[in-house]
Amino acid sequence: RNSSNVGSQSLDLDECNQASEDALLTSCCLVGGLYPNICTLMRPRKGGPKGGRLLTKEGEVCRPQSNSFQRKRVQEAAEIGKDAYAVFHSKQKIIGTAATSPASSGIQRPPEVFLTEVNFVSRFALLLFGGNLRIVKNAIIVDDWLKFKVSSDDKKGAAVIDNAILILALREALDEVVLEHVLETSCSPEKKEAMMERHKAVIQVVRKLLSEEG
Secondary structure, three states: OOEEEEOOEEEEHHHHOOOOOOHHHHHHHHHHHHOOOEEEEEOOOOOOOOOOEEEEOOOOEEEEOOOOOOHHHHHOOOOOOOOOEEEOOEEEEEOOOEOOOHHHOOOEOOOEEEEEOOEEEOHHHHHHHOOOEEEEOOEEEEOOOEEEEOOOOOOOHHHHHHHHHHHHHHHHHHHHHHHHHHHOOOOOHHHHHHHHHHHHHHHHHHHHHHHOOO
């Protein structure tokens, strides 16, 4: 049993890392840790250059760095497909060198931006662990940028609001889980056990939501 002492409190690392092999939940941790470093997949246009690109919130068109395991996925992106979102660690801007051919007249190529540590994530991970949420008609908008529909266009207004409220309520419950986990470390064993059961129930709902995203 591995543990480390933080002041007079004992932190059970095995307990904290019990979901470390769960890709769905660890993707939520990536969003929580790397936000707002988010990008969207730009699919190639019909008749245009092949391969996709990544678009950041600042409007920069980027590619994954050369050793990224997601590079192939972006390069082989089809013209039609579902929206896709990714987190990244940092940007690297490569300044182009001036071309030497007579026709180029020494014009310098525009800089290219590459993203490091790119990982694609669920839209629900962004809704639950991303920025501020706002409901607009049949969609939830994250930080006035990412727009996610919460129902189809043929659904009535009440159904749209219900779906949005459920997502916002789940996010509020997650915020409480995080706060309790940080602040209630010195509670009694009985209170801690009840707290952990509440936390597990919330996490199970999150995981079910992530796993059912088609």
